Amino acid sequence: MKDFKYYAPTEVVFGKNSEDQIGKMAKKYGAKRVLLHYGGQSAERSGLLKKVREQLTAEGIAFVELGGVVPNPRVSLVRKGVEICRKENIDFILAVGGGSVIDSAKAMSVGVPYQGDVWDFYIRKAFDKACLPIGCVLTIPAAGSEMSNGSVITNDENGLKKDYCINEFRCKFAIMNPERTYTLPAWQTACGAVDMMMHTMERYFSKDDDMDITDNIAEALLKTVMNSASILMREPENYRHRAQIMWAGSVAHNDLTGCGTSDDWATHNLEHELSGMFDVSHGAGLAAMWGSWARYVMHENITRFARFAVNVMGVPNDFNNPEATALAGIRATEKFFASLGMPTDIHTLIGKEISDAEIDEMADKCSNGGTSTIGGLKVLAKKDMIEIYKMAR
Amino acid sequence: MKDFKYYAPTEVVFGKNSEDQIGKMAKKYGAKRVLLHYGGQSAERSGLLKKVREQLTAEGIAFVELGGVVPNPRVSLVRKGVEICRKENIDFILAVGGGSVIDSAKAMSVGVPYQGDVWDFYIRKAFDKACLPIGCVLTIPAAGSEMSNGSVITNDENGLKKDYCINEFRCKFAIMNPERTYTLPAWQTACGAVDMMMHTMERYFSKDDDMDITDNIAEALLKTVMNSASILMREPENYRHRAQIMWAGSVAHNDLTGCGTSDDWATHNLEHELSGMFDVSHGAGLAAMWGSWARYVMHENITRFARFAVNVMGVPNDFNNPEATALAGIRATEKFFASLGMPTDIHTLIGKEISDAEIDEMADKCSNGGTSTIGGLKVLAKKDMIEIYKMAR
Numbered sequence: 001m002k003d004f005k006y007y008a009p010t011e012v013v014f015g016k017n018s019e020d021q022i023g024k025m026a027k028k029y030g031a032k033r034v035l036l037h038y039g040g041q042s043a044e045r046s047g048l049l050k051k052v053r054e055q056l057t058a059e060g061i062a063f064v065e066l067g068g069v070v071p072n073p074r075v076s077l078v079r080k081g082v083e084i085c086r087k088e089n090i091d092f093i094l095a096v097g098g099g100s101v102i103d104s105a106k107a108m109s110v111g112v113p114y115q116g117d118v119w120d121f122y123i124r125k126a127f128d129k130a131c132l133p134i135g136c137v138l139t140i141p142a143a144g145s146e147m148s149n150g151s152v153i154t155n156d157e158n159g160l161k162k163d164y165c166i167n168e169f170r171c172k173f174a175i176m177n178p179e180r181t182y183t184l185p186a187w188q189t190a191c192g193a194v195d196m197m198m199h200t201m202e203r204y205f206s207k208d209d210d211m212d213i214t215d216n217i218a219e220a221l222l223k224t225v226m227n228s229a230s231i232l233m234r235e236p237e238n239y240r241h242r243a244q245i246m247w248a249g250s251v252a253h254n255d256l257t258g259c260g261t262s263d264d265w266a267t268h269n270l271e272h273e274l275s276g277m278f279d280v281s282h283g284a285g286l287a288a289m290w291g292s293w294a295r296y297v298m299h300e301n302i303t304r305f306a307r308f309a310v311n312v313m314g315v316p317n318d319f320n321n322p323e324a325t326a327l328a329g330i331r332a333t334e335k336f337f338a339s340l341g342m343p344t345d346i347h348t349l350i351g352k353e354i355s356d357a358e359i360d361e362m363a364d365k366c367s368n369g370g371t372s373t374i375g376g377l378k379v380l381a382k383k384d385m386i387e388i389y390k391m392a393r
Numbered sequence: 394m395k396d397f398k399y400y401a402p403t404e405v406v407f408g409k410n411s412e413d414q415i416g417k418m419a420k421k422y423g424a425k426r427v428l429l430h431y432g433g434q435s436a437e438r439s440g441l442l443k444k445v446r447e448q449l450t451a452e453g454i455a456f457v458e459l460g461g462v463v464p465n466p467r468v469s470l471v472r473k474g475v476e477i478c479r480k481e482n483i484d485f486i487l488a489v490g491g492g493s494v495i496d497s498a499k500a501m502s503v504g505v506p507y508q509g510d511v512w513d514f515y516i517r518k519a520f521d522k523a524c525l526p527i528g529c530v531l532t533i534p535a536a537g538s539e540m541s542n543g544s545v546i547t548n549d550e551n552g553l554k555k556d557y558c559i560n561e562f563r564c565k566f567a568i569m570n571p572e573r574t575y576t577l578p579a580w581q582t583a584c585g586a587v588d589m590m591m592h593t594m595e596r597y598f599s600k601d602d603d604m605d606i607t608d609n610i611a612e613a614l615l616k617t618v619m620n621s622a623s624i625l626m627r628e629p630e631n632y633r634h635r636a637q638i639m640w641a642g643s644v645a646h647n648d649l650t651g652c653g654t655s656d657d658w659a660t661h662n663l664e665h666e667l668s669g670m671f672d673v674s675h676g677a678g679l680a681a682m683w684g685s686w687a688r689y690v691m692h693e694n695i696t697r698f699a700r701f702a703v704n705v706m707g708v709p710n711d712f713n714n715p716e717a718t719a720l721a722g723i724r725a726t727e728k729f730f731a732s733l734g735m736p737t738d739i740h741t742l743i744g745k746e747i748s749d750a751e752i753d754e755m756a757d758k759c760s761n762g763g764t765s766t767i768g769g770l771k772v773l774a775k776k777d778m779i780e781i782y783k784m785a786r
Binding site for chain 2 (some may be wrong): 001002003005006007008009010011012013014015016017018096129210211212213214216217219220224227228239240242243247248256259260281341
């Protein structure tokens with residue numbers, strides 16, 4: 001096992017009554033002038049934004065609003081938010097929405113005190129950690145951004161989708177009411193389930209086989225998500241299972257499932273290029289890529305893929321043939337994704353055949369023009385990326 | 394499921410090289426004048442205290458020392474520590490040891506700014522939250538105090554053992570090197586394993602059956618601890634399994650295993666009286682009490698005891714007779730405790746027969762003279778406590 005650090009300081013307020021704490025929590029963490037940041041109109045229609053405004057007003061907290069965050073949040077809106085925060089002397093950013101809104105808020109938070117352009121952080125030209133504090137009211141369980149250290153932003157000028165990760169990005173508080181997720185369409189619920197599964201699996205498929213507690217917790221989490229997601233396809237207003245999914249999304253990405261293991265993230269990297277180029281849903285893109293990645297790398301740790309097959313996917317263990325067990329597990333995972341309506345290849349994902357030129361362009365971006373690699377379990381160069389994209393096409 | 398809050402802000406530095414961070418972490422959290430607090434001579438003999446002193450000195454941090462913490466830490470030493478902190482203008486307390494040392498440090502931390510006697514907090518006469526910040530270097534995995542909000546102190550004047558729980562007690566950082574636990578005797582390792590299992594089980598045996606992710610994580614944790622503890626009985630210097638136990642102790646008591654469930658704590662309360670009266674090891678006392686508690690309360694939620702039997706203890710499920718399954722699970726748990734050399738009754742624990750008068754005295758203290766109750770799964774009054782003590786005698 002590897003030495004590790006674990007730091008998940010976000011104060012979580014979870015449940016039906018959690019929204020009554022929005023104003024109090026903002027005040028507790030020093031908010032006086034808030035940027036209220038959100039996406040489209042669903043938070044308005046549902047009455048959630050009204051509630052947030054009332055809560056802030058009741059605590060005597062001033063606020064300015066900035067909506068319009070889209071999936072794969074854009075750096076152009078982040079830049080606009082940074083300007084507003086400076087002009088309005090904002091001291092706290094409150095994100096109301098899912099991972100896109102929270103990631104956008106995180107980008108602003110580090111952009112405000114920085115002299116240059118906020119995109120610098122995402123292309124490793126700047127490494128500042130000074131941030132405005134952030135809180136969130138989560139409405140889409142998926143990305144885990146509410147407890148994570150990461151922010152993923154898309155540059156609308158060149159289609160690049162990049163991340164920046166610092167502990168200072170972790171939300172001071174996260175308000176989570178599972179009832180707010182009742183109206184999520186099945187597609188979005190499924191994308192979220194895949195995303196949180198992949199956050200766990202990117203850490204689970206490692207070279208290190210000896211962090212039992214982390215692996216056992218990861219398997220428990222994966223089985224919970226699979227069961228609850230399946231039930232939600234039929235019963236979208238099932239509180240119990242909305243709650244499992246919502247909390248699982250946070251635990252999957254607050255680093256608990258990676259304590260003592262190395263991690264991979266190749267599937268995420270490959271998918272970021274897909275959603276950068278085709279603006280597809282992140283979760284759907286992950287489902288489309290994972291099986292091909294798994295078949296390409298499984299021989300690096302066949303035992304681990306066999307264990308996953310048996311312990312998570314419930315595949316019978318062929319003790320004499322771990323490879324057969326591993327492959328059955330990969331097929332079972334794809335079958336599960338498909339049962340949620342998720343694509344398991346790129347054609348289904350983007351609705352057309354992808355060209356060799358498009359694959360080459362994605363692999364080129366993903367490898368920074370062939371100069372860098374991705375992956376931990378197996379290190380992947382540009383030629384490997386092309387191979388995996390072709391397997392997934 | 395219940396609404397819940399989750400807040401575990403402790404920055405954990407875990408692994409073989411973690412001790413190199415002691416000075417840096419103390420500095421990061423603002424330490425300028427430290428009270429270095431520890432127990433007996435083992436931390437001195439092992440060279441750990443020398444390392445801590447060097448690390449503090451290297452960062453230019455002044456320190457004053459106070460050793461002598463004993464298991465079931467005494468309020469008399471806490472009072473002495475409070476005096477020293479005030480006199481020496483201490484701004485940070487660094488605990489080096491196990492749960493007793495950390496709990497003692499927590500008590501001091503809230504005692505220093507308080508005008509009255511620190512025991513007031515433990516008997517619910519004072520409710521202040523202002524604290525000196527605390528960090529720790531953990532050497533005994535068991536109590537989980539390194540990430541918990543609780544402190545348990547024994548009053549050496551009257552034998553009362555009481556707790557005080559506030560989020561401000563959570564350590565700013567925790568340094569954990571599993572190698573430091575190689576020299577723990579088997580008995581102490583076993584006591585620790587029982588303690589962390591019970592921290593999980595006190596939350597697992599609840600009336601609420603619908604927080605799947607929490608229950609699944611709890612089961613994963615329990616199975617990990619059982620497996621690793623068994624191996625450590627034979628291989629005390631097995632790094633992998635020392636690491637599982639060390640991290641499990643933190644996760645078992647940082648509230649993760651209680652998210653969305655109600656909790657019980659009756660076994661802990663019953664045990665506190667045993668260790669208050671006979672000064673026994675907390676973990677051993679828990680092992681001695683649990684089976685009798687379980688048999689007394691199991692009918693409140695027989696399904697949950699059957700699930701525990703099957704999912705944690707590996708007992709075959711008698712689908713037609715959940716009570717038989719549940720009882721087999723309780724027997725299997727006691728058998729497991731015994732396999733670690735733990736007592737499963739009071740006679741074995743204290744080495745003599747306990748008298749009716751002693752039982753009555755313990756039940757009287759535990760119920761505050763018959764005026765209060767304990768337990769969540771089943772609420773227990775003084776007469777119930779007497780019954781359970783008698784079953785366990």
